[in-house]
Amino acid sequence: MSCAIVFCEAGPEGMIEASLRTAGLARRLADELVLCGRELPGVAAEQARQAGARRLVSLAVPGYAPRGIARALWQLAERLGASAVLAAGTDHGNEILAHLGALSDEEMVANCLAVERRGEGYVVTRQRWGGSLLEEAHLEARRALLTVAAEAVAPASSPEPEPVGEESFEPSLDPADLSVTASEQREQAAGVSLASARVVVSGGRGVGGPEGFGVIEEIAEMLGGAVGVSRVVTSLGWRPHREQVGQTGTKVTPELYLACGISGAIQHLAGCQSAKTMVAINTDPEAPIMSRADYAVIGDLAEVLPALRDALAERLRRQ
Amino acid sequence: MDLLVCLKRVPMVGGRIGLLPSERQIDTAMLGFTVSPHEECAVEEAVRIVESQGGQVTVLTLGPPEAAEQLRDAVAVGASRCLLLEAGGKEWGPMATARAIAAAAEQAGPFDLILFGNEAADTADFQVGVRVAHLLGRPVATGIKSLSVESGAVTARREYRGVEESFVLQLPAVVSVKEGINLPRYPSLPGRMRAKKAVIETLSPAYSEEGLSMERLVVPKVERRRAAVLGEGREAVGELVDLLEQLGILA
Ligand SMILES: Cc1cc2nc3c(=O)[nH]c(=O)nc-3n(C[C@H](O)[C@H](O)[C@H](O)COP(=O)(O)OP(=O)(O)OC[C@H]3O[C@@H](n4cnc5c(N)ncnc54)[C@H](O)[C@@H]3O)c2cc1C
Secondary structure, three states, X not given: OOEEEEXXXXXXXXXXXXXXXXXXXXXXXXXXXXXXXXXXXXXXXXXXXXOOOOEEEEEOOOOOOHHHHHHHHHHHHHHHOOOEEEEEOOHHHHHHHHHHHHHHOOOOEEEEEEEEEEOOEEEXXXXXXXXXXXXXXXXOOOOEEEEEOHHHOOOOOOOOOOOOEEEEEOOOOOHHHHOOOOEEEEOXXXXXXXXXXXXXXXXXXXXXXXXXXXXXXXXXXXXXXXXXXXXXXXXXXXXXXXXXXXXXXXXXXXXXXXXXXXXXXXXXXXXXXXOOEEEEEEOOOOOHHHHOOOEEEEOOHHHHHHHHHHHHHHHHHHO | OEEEEEEOOEEOOOOOXXXXXXXXXXXXXXXXXXXOHHHHHHHHHHHHHHXXXXXXXEEEEEEOHHXXXXXXXXXXXXXXXXXXXXXXXXXXXXXXXXXXXXXXXXXXXXXXXXXXXXXXXXXXXXXXXXXXXXXXXXXXXXXXXXXXXXXXXXXXXXXXXXXXXXXXXXXXXXXXXXXXXXXXXXXXXXXXXXHHHOOEEEEOOOOOOOOEEEEEEEOOOOOOOOOEEEEEHHHHHHHHHHHHHHOOOOO
8 A cells, every 4th residue: 555645834723725735636646645744733633634634643853954854754754655755845845855855865856736657657747937837757766755836736626534543753863953943933924915915016127216116005005915026126126025026036826916017027927827817007018918917008107006096095985 | 264156057038938849948049048046146145255254256057068158147246266067968957966066066175155046947946955965964954035154153044934934054054045135236347357267167077867857848828818908098097996896806
């Protein structure tokens, strides 16, 4: 009987959506699904049951020590004879599986969208260029180590839930496994977070300079949203990098993405293509963003944005 | 401090990606080349450390002979030594890449700190820095957004899901950084002159196959839509506000 292990990230509210989607993909790769994680909250057992897991293993690793967690995963995989170990393709998931690949000297395949068995190996489809390009590859490995681009994978349908066995696993760790451990400090949330904002009002080179962002901020605030920017804007020092949307910035998933003076380079779109509705405001009706946006206003931001702000203020006042 | 920064030459793709008929490579005929923004920031960080603490910055790339261009770009902003590991026209996976870099670092070093970008712009394997650290027996941190070096250790910080994570690594160490850690400078005129004259040392690392073999590249099918034009200029604003109302954004 084959088994696949998924390392799940969890907070007090439970295991994160990305980990659960990864579990959905993992379930199809082996007969038995095992979920594991650190500091799992009580609700995790029910989540594991819904995900079709037969076991939920709590890893006894003190603190976020990526190499220590990887060591624990390796020992657990050896003990269970696992044919695959997976994690969500987050900063933590990619980091831990990279350590696991290095410790065990095995391939690690990052940000997969689809994985299927083929003979003794696997066929994988994975993301390159932040998802703007896909790679189809054949993986031949004793044990498949994979991370999953969870935001691009649909949640799996719920299987018939069966009882889940809960256990804890005590790895044997070297001092070097724990020498790099995070000290953690919860950050003060300042305003609406870009990654989870319902509305993102983004400005690019077409905004013309740092002053131009005053009206963008006002519109974002009226819509209860966050300000986003393109890389040109951060490279020129007009706005801080934490507002950058794209391949080397933040990935956003809003209901509305309002792209103002942004041309629509693939590296920018890599960060905003899962927006439900995209509206572009641009002087150039032929800009690449026009073939990705749902709606467009052709015009100069210097004229359109102040008028939009005033019209919104008027409409909101009447409501 | 002796620092090593590892870079990868990638095509500067803009509005769309085109593939060669083999479906194994991007058509770069009309494209310039660059490195990932993460790597530009790694070079800048290394140069700042050397400016405040002394030492020198070496830059390394595994790639075709043309990748000397990316090494020279780094010299133009403050790096001083260049290592080109010849890829010999082969596709190098992340395991072979890490072995080549680790061997070169031992041969050309010792280096107190080795910096990487968090992931390469093109292949995005998210692992070469970590593998190099394991091969050299050094501590490693990834995705770092702030770095400070003091008395034989680095403190590396990043933000993850609303938590600030901070790691202390004893030197020698390996760190991969993300864009945003600094704002890279532009090359100066003397920098450009130095870049022209820079000596490129070449090494021929040993190649090895690995278990993951690419079969083909695919440009994902995105709906090629045509944005519905709401109007032009100020006149379109009424329509736009109506649309936002219909979408439930004003609720
Ligand atoms: C490896 C790599 C990673 C990258 N990562 C990112 C990333 O994370 N995020 C990102 O954004 N970019 C990224 N880039 C850069 C990207 O390729 C583009 O250079 C960048 O997105 C362009 O920004 P822009 O659209 O603001 O500027 P431009 O491409 O210059 O476009 C400006 C647009 O504004 C319009 N405009 C000009 N004036 C006005 C006006 N007055 N009113 C209305 N419209 C106007 C123009 O018609 C044009 O469409 C990356 C590049 C590389 C190589």
